[in-house]
Amino acid sequence: MGRSSKDKRDIYYRLAKEEGWRARSAFKLLQLDQEFSLFTGVNRAVDLCAAPGSWSQVLSRKLREREEKAGGAEGVKIVAVDLQAMAPLPGVTQIQGDITKVSTAQEIIRHFEGQPADLVVCDGAPDVTGLHDVDEYIQAQLLLAALNITTHVLKPGGTFVAKIFRGKDVTLLYSQLKIFFSTVTCSKPRSSRNSSIEAFVVCQNYCPPEGYVPNMSNPLLDQTYDVDFNQLEGPNRVIVPFLACGDLSAFDSDRTYSLQFLPVRHVFPRPSVRVVRNFPRCALRKFWAVQRRGGGAWLLK
Known part of the structure; x- marks a missing residue:
């Protein structure tokens, strides 16, 4: 990566490196919390x-x-789920599993000692293909898979936050989410680029329909999925409020900032190996040999 590449000119990329975050996406959750107070009263x-x-x-x-300031962090339990392994984090239990498997939901509840979660977040997204219709469809299926496992592990009144790609059929997703949550808001953090179609749905006050039984037996592909999920009673088209969150005076994720913009002066590391600038002897010998034989011009590279 060049020292003036796009990533290094991205202000949130550089702030993430300086503050010790693993990725710039950390600021998206922080800005969502500033707007919605997602972490208030959350222990699981x-x-x-x-x-x-x-x-x-x-x-x-x-x-x-927060808990350490209150006298101890023993009551806080955090579970991270992914197919890929990741470096350990303090106070975080990692499960390397599939969110479409009922065994994963059971293991989450086991780590919470039989108690449901207060908050479920999902920043997952597919590798984009550049075909917007395909990307939106795959992301919608991923969101529904996350919602499905959430119905197994989230307590009534809990909160669910997930990434969404805003496309022409996004109102269908809003309608499906409104079946399970009384309040659904689409939000765009300031750290999310305006050039990106991503946004985040903040679903509050989990209240499933009366008689609804969570089912993990392949709901997205099973032939009864349309009956069990899409035909639940509820509004078939809703208007979800859209909210831009983050301080308006904060950094703009679409703007290119100078490398010396931050108060801390950016120092470029010196190369650990000395760069050889002289031509090798063999190349010089070949050059002079061609010249002595009266050959044409020989380009030094």
Whole structure:
């Protein structure tokens, strides 16, 4: 990576490195918490699709910091779930599993000693293909998978936060979320680039329909999925408020800032190996040999 590459000019990328966050996405959860107070009263939290762990890192720092000020962090329990392994974090239990398996939901509840979670977050997204319709569909299926496991582990009145790609069929997702949560808000943190179609749904006050029984037996592909999920009673089209969160005076994620913008002066590391600038002897011998034989021009590279 060049020293003036796009990532290094990204102000949130540089702030994440300086403050010790694993990824710039940590600021998205921090700004969502500033707007919605997501961490208030939360002692048990689940991070789905957690790798590389920036959101788990935010949960660990904020929740444990709050409890330590109150006299101890023993009551805080955080579970991170992902198919990939990630470096350990203090106070975070990692489960390397599939969020579409009922065994994963059972293991989460076991780590909470039989108690449901207060907060479930999911920053998972597929590797984008550039085909927006395909990307939106895959992301919607990932969101529904996260919602499905959330219905197994979230307590009534709990909160669910997940990434969403805003496309032409996004109102269908809003309607499905409104079946399970009384309040659904679409939010765009300031650290999320305006050029990106991503946003986050903040679903508050979990209240499933009367008689609803969570089912993990392949609900997204099973032929009864349309009957069990899509045809639940409720509004089939809703208007969800859209909210931009984050301080308006904060850094703009779409703007390119100078490398010397921050108060701390950026120092470029010197190369550990000396760069050889002289031409090798063999190349010089070949050059002079061609010249003596009266050959044409020989380009030194």
